[in-house]
Amino acid sequence: MDAESEAGADGLQGLSALADPVRRQLYDAIAAQDEPLTRDDAARAVGMARNLAAYHLDRLVEAGLLTTTYARPPGVGGPGAGRPAKRYHRVREERTVSVPPRDYELLADLLATAIDADGSGALRDALVRAAEAEGRSAGAGDEELMEVLAARGYEPSVDAAGDIVLRNCPFHRLSRTHTELVCSLNQTLLGSALESRGDDPARAELCPQEGRCCVVVRAEPVLRDS
Known part of the structure; x- marks a missing residue:
């Protein structure tokens, strides 16, 4: 075989x-x-x-x-x-089945590689705009935020501090080879979803942890020294 x-x-x-x-x-x-x-x-x-x-x-x-x-x-x-x-x-490795066989993972990897290699930044800008649009669409409905996150595979849960931790990255395989790109995509998408709900997009904060999505949705934005 x-x-x-x-x-x-x-x-x-x-x-x-x-x-x-x-x-x-x-x-x-x-x-x-x-x-x-x-x-x-x-x-x-x-x-x-x-x-x-x-x-x-x-x-x-x-x-x-x-x-x-x-x-x-x-x-x-x-x-x-x-x-x-x-x-x-x-087991963290996902299983997918396509009949007949399709290789969307390869397509995603090729696109991510092209974006990383684009010195002009035009492809990355286009991806950001697409992620913002998807985020606005995701947050525009009547669902609770936890429902929105769960529907997109983030497996959200609330920790003791009231932050929403995302126990799964929907783009896990791609994140291993294009980490910065995928983390930026997640943050943009989630920030736009929050903004479309009237929330502060800064609540979507990068906070990489092993075995989780790189973004945490803070109970409140963390204030930083200027």
Whole structure:
């Protein structure tokens, strides 16, 4: 099987696993957490028996949607502590399926490469304008801000400080090779969405963190010394 066929098969296997509503519940419960969950934690989160949860969790691992680690709870160790618990967390690599095969990722990479190589800055300016327009469109409806962000794949959650952290970057693969471009695009899009809602666009602030979108939507804009 060639690489393209293998990638398609992996994607189909992942989609098939998520077609089961029980497995989708478990996957969503784990994806909603920053830290891995044990079988007991996952079972409680969706209200099912531990043994049944364990079975479906392992099927999700086989499908390549979850991965596992082993660890004891913080502060527990030494003789009599027992074996480390199996913990499940989401695989960050996305799975896509296209029939017949399409390669939109390659197209995005080519476009981003062209923008980075354009010495005149005209292509980047055009991208900024497009991101601003998309942001204004995204923020123009009646949905709550969290709904707008969730609908575009950002997986928003509110932290203890009241900031909205974005647990997923919709452009994750491209961000690894064109980080500055993608982060700037995210900030422009989100700032324009805020502005179209009558909010301060400066709330969309660059704050790169591993495993998250590079933008944080602040509860209030952070004041900087001039």
